[in-house]
Amino acid sequence: MDAAAGPGSPVSGPHRIRDFGGQMTCSGKPFIVAAAAVLIVSGAGKAADPIVSTPMTPAMPTFEDASDWSGFYMGVGGTASWQSYEFDGDAGAGEPDFSFYPTVYGGQLVVGGNVQFDSVVFGIEAAGGVYGFSGSGSGDLSELFDGAPDDVDFDYTSGGYSADLSARLGYLVTPSMLIYGSGGARAIYSNNDTAFTYEDPVSGDDVTEELEHFGNLFGTVGAGVEVALSDDVSVDLEYEYGFSAAGWLAEEIPELDGLSAGSHTISAQVLFHF
Numbered sequence: 001m002d003a004a005a006g007p008g009s010p011v012s013g014p015h016r017i018r019d020f021g022g023q024m025t026c027s028g029k030p031f032i033v034a035a036a037a038v039l040i041v042s043g044a045g046k047a048a049d050p051i052v053s054t055p056m057t058p059a060m061p062t063f064e065d066a067s068d069w070s071g072f073y074m075g076v077g078g079t080a081s082w083q084s085y086e087f088d089g090d091a092g093a094g095e096p097d098f099s100f101y102p103t104v105y106g107g108q109l110v111v112g113g114n115v116q117f118d119s120v121v122f123g124i125e126a127a128g129g130v131y132g133f134s135g136s137g138s139g140d141l142s143e144l145f146d147g148a149p150d151d152v153d154f155d156y157t158s159g160g161y162s163a164d165l166s167a168r169l170g171y172l173v174t175p176s177m178l179i180y181g182s183g184g185a186r187a188i189y190s191n192n193d194t195a196f197t198y199e200d201p202v203s204g205d206d207v208t209e210e211l212e213h214f215g216n217l218f219g220t221v222g223a224g225v226e227v228a229l230s231d232d233v234s235v236d237l238e239y240e241y242g243f244s245a246a247g248w249l250a251e252e253i254p255e256l257d258g259l260s261a262g263s264h265t266i267s268a269q270v271l272f273h274f
Contacts, residue, residue, distance in 0.1 A: 068231070069116040069178065077236070077269030079106045079129070085261045087143060098139020100156050106131030108162070110269055121178055123168040131188065132159035141196060145209040154198035158214060160190035166220060176228040183221050186242055190214040216261050218242035226271070236269040 081104040087097055108129025115122050134157045141148035166184025173179055194211040224238030242263035 069114045069121045069172070069228075071273055072113045073111070073234075073271045073273040075110045075236075075269050075271035077108055077110055077127075077267050079108060079131070079265055079267040080104070081106075081131075081133075081242075081263050081265040083133070083135075083242075083261060083263040085137075087139070088260070097143050098137060098141060100135055100137025100154070102133040102135030102156055102158075104131050104133035104263075104265075106162060108164075108267075110271065112271075116172075119172040121168075121170045121172065121180070123170070123180075125164075125166050125168060125182075127162075127164040129162050130159070131162050133157070141198065141209065144196070144211070148207075148209060149198065149201055152198045152201070154196050156194075156196055158190045158194040160188060160214075162186060162188045164220070166222075168224075170226070178226045178228075179224070180226070181221075181223050182238065182240070184219075186218040186220050186240075188216055188218075216244050218244045218261070218263060220265075222265075232273050234271045234273065236267075236271055238267050238269075240265045240267070 082101070083104055084099065084101050086099045106129045108127045110125060110127045112123055112125035134155070136153065136155050138151075138153045140150040141152060141154065142150045164184060164186045166182045168180045168182045170178045170180025190211075194214040195208050196210070197206055197208045199205070200207050220240045220242045222238055222240030224236060226234050226236040228234045240263075242261075242265060244261040
């Protein structure tokens with residue numbers, strides 16, 4: 001048996017306390033296990049700390065490096081238009097006496113200029129071109145031509161010149177893409193005979209009646225998108241609605257005092273900036 005423990009003597013057994021100069025120390029596996037437990041608990045506490053992520057603020061778009069849209073440009077383009085004409089011999093009272101709905105195709109030259117304010121672009125544009133159109137209609141042609149039937153189907157052909165002037169206000173959705181709205185006026189003038197062809201109800205023969213001149217003035221509103229392909233070249237696609245209250249050559253052609261017209265026009269253009 002072990003001797004009885006006394007002051008200054010070691011304690012026998014697995015848990016021994018030793019006295020070295022009045023300082024008590026502990027030895028054995030229990031001490032190692034306790035130390036490991038402290039480390040594990042400490043590490044678990046740190047692992048349990050919440051992970052706080054710092055949200056990233058998206059960079060706002062700037063236009064410091066955008067294409068410079070200020071300046072002048074010119075270009076070429078084509079148009080397609082679907083128009084409607086209604087004529088009332090009483091100049092606005094009652095139903096139209098006849099109506100026709102031509103399809104119009106044309107080409108045009110374009111000149112214009114832009115001023116850019118950060119992401120906003122203001123512009124003025126003018127265009128001039130040639131056109132040709134044809135279509136069909138029905139109604140009372142006696143309002144235009146003496147001896148013509150008062151209820152007949154007819155075909156219609158014409159051609160001439162067009163001139164446009166419009167203002168544009170746009171926004172750069174990207175440095176190279178501009179969306180815009182527009183407003184202005186379009187004048188069309190037929191420099192050749194405007195022909196109405198119908199079947200004579202008595203003989204069955206085709207009869208062609210002609211107006212020497214014909215013109216109309218439209219107000220226009222529209223919207224479009226223009227994309228810069230480079231610093232010098234862009235492509236433009238635009239839709240315009242045209243509205244008219246009367247023929248603008250009414251003094252020269254009194255028969256057209258009751259004319260009202262509307263149009264839906266799509267144009268595509270290649271523009272060169274300088």
